[in-house]
Amino acid sequence: MSVVVDAERELLDEIRRIAGEVAAPVADEVDRDSRFPIEALDALRSAGALSAAVPDALGGPGASLEAIARCCYELARGCSSTAMVFAMHQIQVMTIARHLDGSPWYEGYLRDLHREQRLIASATSEVGTGGDMARSIAAVTPSEAGELEFEKQAPTVSYGAHADDLLTTLRRAPDAESGDQVLVLTRSDQMTLEPAGAWDTLGMRGTCSPGFVVRGKFGPEQVLQVPFSDVMNQSIVPLSHILWSHVWLGIATEAFERARAFVRASARQKPGEPVPAARRLSEVMAELALLRGEVSQALADFIAFDTDPGRERLMTMASVLRFNNLKLAASEQTPRVCGGALEAIGILGYKNDTPYSVGRHLRDALSARLMVANERLLATDATLLAIAKEA
Amino acid sequence: MSAETNTAIREVLREHARLPVDVDTLSDDADLFTAGMTSHASVNLMLALEDAFDIEFPDRMLTRSVFESIGAITGAIDEIAVQNGQAA
Numbered sequence: 001m002s003v004v005v006d007a008e009r010e011l012l013d014e015i016r017r018i019a020g021e022v023a024a025p026v027a028d029e030v031d032r033d034s035r036f037p038i039e040a041l042d043a044l045r046s047a048g049a050l051s052a053a054v055p056d057a058l059g060g061p062g063a064s065l066e067a068i069a070r071c072c073y074e075l076a077r078g079c080s081s082t083a084m085v086f087a088m089h090q091i092q093v094m095t096i097a098r099h100l101d102g103s104p105w106y107e108g109y110l111r112d113l114h115r116e117q118r119l120i121a122s123a124t125s126e127v128g129t130g131g132d133m134a135r136s137i138a139a140v141t142p143s144e145a146g147e148l149e150f151e152k153q154a155p156t157v158s159y160g161a162h163a164d165d166l167l168t169t170l171r172r173a174p175d176a177e178s179g180d181q182v183l184v185l186t187r188s189d190q191m192t193l194e195p196a197g198a199w200d201t202l203g204m205r206g207t208c209s210p211g212f213v214v215r216g217k218f219g220p221e222q223v224l225q226v227p228f229s230d231v232m233n234q235s236i237v238p239l240s241h242i243l244w245s246h247v248w249l250g251i252a253t254e255a256f257e258r259a260r261a262f263v264r265a266s267a268r269q270k271p272g273e274p275v276p277a278a279r280r281l282s283e284v285m286a287e288l289a290l291l292r293g294e295v296s297q298a299l300a301d302f303i304a305f306d307t308d309p310g311r312e313r314l315m316t317m318a319s320v321l322r323f324n325n326l327k328l329a330a331s332e333q334t335p336r337v338c339g340g341a342l343e344a345i346g347i348l349g350y351k352n353d354t355p356y357s358v359g360r361h362l363r364d365a366l367s368a369r370l371m372v373a374n375e376r377l378l379a380t381d382a383t384l385l386a387i388a389k390e391a
Numbered sequence: 392m393s394a395e396t397n398t399a400i401r402e403v404l405r406e407h408a409r410l411p412v413d414v415d416t417l418s419d420d421a422d423l424f425t426a427g428m429t430s431h432a433s434v435n436l437m438l439a440l441e442d443a444f445d446i447e448f449p450d451r452m453l454t455r456s457v458f459e460s461i462g463a464i465t466g467a468i469d470e471i472a473v474q475n476g477q478a479a
């Protein structure tokens with residue numbers, strides 16, 4: 001076995017331990033109090049997991065996308081919010097690593113991130129454009145002494161108050177069109193986040209994602225130079241859909257396992273008698289298999305597309321449709337599995353204080369359809385379908 | 392590339408790209424997206440080009456870079472014409 005594979009196995013063992021021993025025991029409390037899962041994040045930092053995706057050329061472990069995706073799934077078995085925070089952070093790290101294009105500033109930043117286990121939040125959505133990542137209102141604006149600045153009304157910034165750094169989409173300049181965008185990373189000492197609203201939600205409560213007015217002041221070298229459309233199509237959108245859906249698969253699997261445990265306990269109570277819940281559980285198992293199939297196939301497709309020279313294939317409409325399909329299917333299927341698990345378990349699943357409670361899983365799963373509204377993706381797909389020939 | 396092709400592409404752009412600027416002010420290598428073409432408009436442009444030139448863009452050509460300038464569009468149309476065995 002190669003060194004890399006051994007290192008990835010060690011990472012996964014450690015992630016499983018954190019999910020089971022650190023995140024899961026406080027998952028109900030994190031949910032109830034809508035508080036940040038700080039002990040899980042501390043454990044992830046101690047394990048060096050926040051820099052798992054930093055390439056080895058920059059001193060990091062260079063874990064594969066498969067390994068990172070698996071971590072998201074394992075963490076979600078213990079605590080959805082912890083897993084989603086981890087997933088979003090890794091999307092940011094991978095996006096920077098894949099597009100830094102030799103920039104000394106960004107290379108130095110990733111080395112710092114590895115050494116200091118820094119946590120990156122993101123502000124892509126905006127008051128006025130919502131979840132439309134391809135348009136911005138706030139702009140990179142010249143400031144004094146060759147510096148740049150911005151002010152962005154961000155409606156939803158997950159773990160904004162707990163992050164070290166922030167990745168923000170902005171218009172390239174004050175006179176740029178809304179679609180002429182760049183990505184900017186600002187460090188904690190270069191920005192202020194003024195709270196704008198609370199985060200008291202149905203689910204994903206521990207992601208702590210309220211609105212903020214973000215103000216940043218930074219150097220021109222912090223503007224990622226590659227075209228934003230490349231970054232969005234080759235990395236942010238497909239990687240988000242892949243890692244989010246691994247989180248959702250973890251939530252669905254945990255709900256299913258609770259239903260399975262319930263059915264097993266019922267069968268033991270009255271040996272030899274039929275367990276009505278087992279029939280419903282069988283249906284849920286088939287639904288979960290569909291979800292798992294799509295999530296794994298999309299990951300395999302991304303890895304195949306990504307080997308293409310110049311990542312041209314990830315720039316095609318067929319690719320946009322492919323990874324939108326993943327998001328649409330997984331976000332519909334996850335609450336379906338959780339709801340099915342609830343029906344199989346019955347009242348003990350509906351109660352919040354039993355070993356078979358799945359209310360939290362169902363509530364967390366309902367965020368999937370809104371985390372960039374499916375309606376928005378369907379509208380995009382509808383346009384692309386008019387011209388795309390495959391898929 | 393013929394002058395007619397260039398004129399025909401500009402005509403389709405004028406009608407379908409919904410640019411906030413006059414198409415005649417754009418050079419052949421000007422970035423249409425930077426000039427304000429939305430991705431929605433770019434799909435309408437592709438459909439209109441297929442219709443005007445009686446061609447089909449294969450999926451591998453349906454990328455942003457192929458439609459980002461008049462020059463790039465011309466290159467794509469020429470490539471399809473060559474594949475179809477027509478003189479470009």
Ligand SMILES: Cc1cc2nc3c(=O)[nH]c(=O)nc-3n(C[C@H](O)[C@H](O)[C@H](O)COP(=O)(O)OP(=O)(O)OC[C@H]3O[C@@H](n4cnc5c(N)ncnc54)[C@H](O)[C@@H]3O)c2cc1C
Nearest residue numbers: 122123124125130131156157158204370372373375376379
């Ligand atoms: C748990 C969670 C964490 C998040 N974390 C972050 C984060 O860290 N950073 C960040 O930037 N954002 C974050 N978001 C925000 C997210 O990216 C979306 O911006 C947000 O969910 C709302 O945007 P929207 O486009 O889905 O809906 P909105 O823009 O609020 O629109 C409302 C509704 O109108 C409809 N609609 C609007 N426009 C269209 C259209 N063009 N076509 C069809 N229908 C339309 C849809 O039904 C949509 O649900 C998070 C969201 C969630 C749920």
